[in-house]
Amino acid sequence: MKDEPKGDRKEAVFDFRLGRGREGPKQFLGDFAGILQSDGYVAYEGMGGPKLVHACCWAHARRYFFQAEQLNPGDAAATRIVARINDLFAIDAEARAQEMDWAGRDKLRQNRAKPFLEEIKSRVESARSRALPSSALAKACHYTLTLWFKLTRFLEYPGTGTE
Numbered sequence: 001m002k003d004e005p006k007g008d009r010k011e012a013v014f015d016f017r018l019g020r021g022r023e024g025p026k027q028f029l030g031d032f033a034g035i036l037q038s039d040g041y042v043a044y045e046g047m048g049g050p051k052l053v054h055a056c057c058w059a060h061a062r063r064y065f066f067q068a069e070q071l072n073p074g075d076a077a078a079t080r081i082v083a084r085i086n087d088l089f090a091i092d093a094e095a096r097a098q099e100m101d102w103a104g105r106d107k108l109r110q111n112r113a114k115p116f117l118e119e120i121k122s123r124v125e126s127a128r129s130r131a132l133p134s135s136a137l138a139k140a141c142h143y144t145l146t147l148w149f150k151l152t153r154f155l156e157y158p159g160t161g162t163e
Contacts, residue, residue: 022047035157040147053157056150058085064140071136077127078137084120088113106158117152121145 017024022043029036033051038044039060048054062085069078091112095105128141144151 055153056147061144064143068136068140081123088116102158
């Protein structure tokens with residue numbers, strides 16, 4: 001592997017539990033110190049050790065907007081947000097295609113992702129202000145804005161993915 005952050009290997013671990021309680025993540029993560037990339041499920045809050053970095057996954061945020069678009073195909077706001085998130089994913093796809101190391105990927109993200117993120121956030125805030133509170137679009141906006149800090153952690157930690 002090329003220029004891996006903190007260590008000479010990159011690893012991903014998945015833990016499956018039948019239940020959705022806090023005990024499973026608590027037991028599995030223990031005092032974990034590293035990057036936890038997950039969805040926005042609240043059971044992960046307060047898990048791991050003091051050096052755990054919790055990053056959220058853009059694929060989950062995108063899914064909510066995609067569902068809103070499927071429910072209302074004429075919804076231009078949802079369509080534009082999905083397209084912009086796709087553009088965000090394309091940055092990492094380009095980095096992988098060019099076999100960039102972590103430093104190169106980070107530079108590409110810093111230069112290209114930040115403007116997309118500003119536009120996405122602006123579009124999400126605008127869509128939320130116009131959407132009916134119980135609509136799929138409003139729920140997608142709420143999910144994304146609530147997790148915004150964790151969704152943008154990938155700019156601080158090059159080892160995290162947007163996908």
